[in-house]
Amino acid sequence: MKAEKQTAEMKQLDRIKRKSIKGLYDGGTPSLRGTIIKIVALGLLDAFAVFTAYLLLMKKQYVGVAGVLIVALVVSFLYLRRGGLPAKYLTPGILFLLVFQVYVVVFSGYISFTNFGSMHNSDQASAVNAIRLASYNQIDTDFDSYADSGQDNNQDGVADYVDAAGKVIVDASGNPVGPDASGAAPAGAVKVPYYTVSVVKDPAGVLGFIATETNMQADGSTTFGKTFVGTQEAPLTVTTEATDENGDGVADHLKGYTTLTDDAIGKIQEKVFDTKVLIAEGSSIFIRTEDGASAFQYKYQMLWNEAKQTFTRVSDGAIFKPSTDGFFHINGDLKAEKIDIGWVATIGTQNYEKIFSDTRLRGPLLKIISWTFIFAISSVVSTFIVGLALALLFNREDMRGKKLYRAFMILPYAFPGFLSAYVWKGLFNTDNGFINNVILNGNHIPWLTEEGWARLAVLLANLWLGFPYMFLISTGALQAIPAELTESALIDGATPWQQMRLIKFPLLMITLAPLLVSSFAYNFNNFTLIYLLTGGGPTDISAGDLDAGGTDILITFVYKIAFSTGHGRDYGLASAFSVLIFLFVGTISYLSFRRTRALEDLA
């Protein structure tokens, strides 16, 4: 009986104990203030999420809407339920991490399998639109002329005649042909009219023009021809009912159409400039204005066939079909001519294949890779030797002024890195730099402009930047070596060199090896120094159309592939490189972590 009671009591106690231990990590009783703060914060967050979802809905981005709402729901759930503390502390960080690290890595991985770049930067529909917008020419390439009967409106001394295709008629040597001796136009010349226009809206609000053919005479006066009306949806038709309301001699009003004032045109300027009215149904020629008062003829070079999803080139009737490489090629043949505006297409492992097998890329790439290793290893070794030597030099109890020395020596490390790069760029300047002018007494060493010197310059600058760090960590590690070890070595009669080589150095390396590895990884990707000091230059001319330079390391080379302005951007190829570099640096770091305690802490 007594025993039973005891076990019951013990069970009870056990239960309370277990409950309280569990209670330790499920949050305890929330305070009123905490609850209020929580509810207000969640309320604001959800309101913001709904607002964002609404904005996205307006833009018809349904995936975004779903994403925002799901995130808001999950976050609200995580914070409203009891317990689940780890999630409450991790969620804010994880959200940022998901967007700016995980997504970034995944997106780069995806991009590496596409041709994303300056020629392929959107979807196919946008590419079609861009091609249509880009592929029309004003008939008669001389902007201010309208090629009528031989006047020279652009005052280049030759009258401007165009043929039926809208091209300026030229002679065998490419010069515009003027009228012959009798003043007659050359063979094939056609009259390209110029229009005085009023911008109008039709009853349905579609923009269009009332356009009157205008002829400028040799004496500077103008005469007017037929008047037309047309809109974006209806080609020009002759009208005789238009009236001249403002008395300038040209018709500007028509029943059923609203004529826009200059102010009204100013407000929708972009739309007015974008208004194209065909001169006849099915024609490839349209008129367009750039000032709201006069219009010229333009000709499409590519006609889009919505049903067949193809472009037809007006000049020769070639058919361009969408192809797997994200371009329109003639008849879809990858080797045939293409239109230079493309869309983002998945191209499989082509980028990776290019890295490993493209012969044009191989030479420069191998050179860059070997220099990347030389740079990273030399930087670590040189800074470490100097740093360690200084640490040993100052590692004496009885040396005075150590703190002062250290304060000065730490300066290069304290100085912001990007500024140091710029400063050294100035110091190394061939003509005016301090190093050539003062230290080398007027020598003209081509630091930064000749490959060998530039590489030396980069290493020297990095030595300046990096030795204080090595000095600091070596000093720290030296002081951590127990004095007993050195003392007993002394008693055993070891020379200072033996002490160093056999006792101190092995001990130092235990602490410093992982730091040297991270220093290697850091320099392997030391973008700031290289890019700001030399820009990767001097440019390697033998690399052809690749933007590769003598001091380019992998990461600056990849940056230039992705972002250089001169050579066209190739995000896909750059991302493939990124993924490979990530794998390489990640593996090295993982291995070095495994050798240190870092991973043991994770247990």
Next chain:
Amino acid sequence: MSTAIEEKVILPKKRMSFGQWFLALGWRHIIGLAVVVYSVFPILYILSVSFVKNSSVEGQTGLFRSFDLVNYVALFQDPNRPFGLWYINTLTIGVVTALGSVFLSTLAAYSFSRFRFRGRRAGLMSLILIQMFPSVLGLVAIFTILSEAGKVFPILGLSSSVGLIMAYMGGSLGTGTYLMYGFFNTVPKELDEAAKIDGATHTQIFYTIILPLVTPILAVNVLLSFIGITSDFVLASVVLSTPESLTLAVGLQQFVSDPFSKDWAMFCAGAILSAIPVVILFMYLQRYIVSGLTGGAVKG
């Protein structure tokens, strides 16, 4: 026997002749002085150029031949290159990002250090690995994210400090969390258990017990992160483009594109002004930074 050792160790402290002193210590001072000159001369050089009258920058050979504040004044008077705004932008972005990312990583680190949950180990491991992805190479993705976000909320888009701050915060979480995790592990668990028994909630434990204990470390982390972020060139150069939105790292580049014109002296003045807060912080925190270094932090 122990006395013998004592004597040997104490021995060098006795009065030395100059020759002895030189062999033991003097040459060290000579090398030390040489290294100090090496460390300091580039900085002295730009300090000197920053005081040069702008007409005589070219062919400058001696140090401190003239003293004129004209470059410092000119820095603040060019409306196309608003140095003052850049300074403010840099400080704002640096302070907000440093505070925000350290706060977020502290929360995460607390969770990793104090709770045991499924996926904890894997979570820590992936934190370490994912931050190995070179940030320079994530630029395309970050650029795309921000330009898309800008279409919905212009304030989050390109050329905006807010967007850049968020990108920095996301980018620095991995390292920050891992560092803080190490520090939290050194705070005894018995402390929060005792508080728990006294009836404290987990938020109370976090804010009133743990945080105050790690405040010095937090401060150092905030400042290191501030230094790192204010020095960033590459992400800022891609995200920011309008003259008013630039940071110092991006903006000052405009002065060095043409070396040894009048701009070079202005660059030197700008560099001195930009470096002052960072160098002061660094000197002030030397002790902490050195101990942090051996713990594995690398200055970015």
